[in-house]
Amino acid sequence: MAIEVRIPTILRTYTDGEKAVNGEGATLAELFADLETRHKGIQERIVDDAKGGELRRFVNVYLNDEDVRFLDGISTALKDGDNVTILPAVAGGSK
Amino acid sequence: MLTLTQALYDQIVEHARKDHPDEACGVVAGPAGTGRPERFIPMLNAARSPTFYEFDSKDLLKLYRELDDRDEDPVIVYHSHTATEAYPSRTDVTYANEPGAHYVLVSTADQDGLGEFQFRSYRIVDGMITEEEVQVVAGY
Numbered sequence: 683m684a685i686e687v688r689i690p691t692i693l694r695t696y697t698d699g700e701k702a703v704n705g706e707g708a709t710l711a712e713l714f715a716d717l718e719t720r721h722k723g724i725q726e727r728i729v730d731d732a733k734g735g736e737l738r739r740f741v742n743v744y745l746n747d748e749d750v751r752f753l754d755g756i757s758t759a760l761k762d763g764d765n766v767t768i769l770p771a772v773a774g775g776s777k
Numbered sequence: 778m779l780t781l782t783q784a785l786y787d788q789i790v791e792h793a794r795k796d797h798p799d800e801a802c803g804v805v806a807g808p809a810g811t812g813r814p815e816r817f818i819p820m821l822n823a824a825r826s827p828t829f830y831e832f833d834s835k836d837l838l839k840l841y842r843e844l845d846d847r848d849e850d851p852v853i854v855y856h857s858h859t860a861t862e863a864y865p866s867r868t869d870v871t872y873a874n875e876p877g878a879h880y881v882l883v884s885t886a887d888q889d890g891l892g893e894f895q896f897r898s899y900r901i902v903d904g905m906i907t908e909e910e911v912q913v914v915a916g917y
Contacts, residue, residue: 744834767841769841770874772874776866777828
């Protein structure tokens with residue numbers, strides 16, 4: 683069960699500079715736990731433990747081009763051959 | 778130092794003025810590795826707010842796919858502050874995720890008489906803000 687995960691520049695420090703890595707899991711939560719075993723530290727940059735393991739508010743995750751917030755969030759089901767893209771939000775403001 | 782053309786400078790200012798009193802945001806892309814801003818890409822502020830901006834998530838994915846396909850970097854990430862100075866807020870620093878980018882801030886506070894017009898540029902790396910000089914040129 684291989685899923686390709688595209689890694690944004692800011693998180694490539696966890697993947698030895700790799701733009702994409704492979705992982706596995708039946709859900710996004712499992713996939714990120716799997717990535718953590720080889721890329722220590724990456725999971726907490728994506729998942730907010732303080733909020734019950736949901737995705738961080740300002741990290742966007744896409745499954746085959748669909749924002750997973752419009753699917754099942756961290757519980758979104760995955761299948762072999764899926765593509766996952768992680769992109770930090772571009773956000774800010776005067777407040 | 779940030780070097781950009783007068784044309785790009787004018788496009789950023791025009792976008793900020795047009796969206797005032799909401800914050801405007803966007804990117805100027807350039808060929809990967811050159812650090813040269815070339816392609817102006819105004820983005821929609823999905824927050825439509827005078828105090829916050831966020832790229833729409835679908836637009837964000839489209840933007841990064843396009844940069845990847847064209848072998849470009851986001852050389853400048855710009856946004857406006859509409860009632861305060863053009864200096865990165867705590868929020869700006871928290872969400873600054875492009876250590877290689879020039880973060881340009883424009884203040885349109887002058888439109889409401891709340892301050893002076895400003896166009897300033899910063900590097901934001903690991904939560905540290907470093908202001909840099911802005912050089913406007915006719916062309917590269």
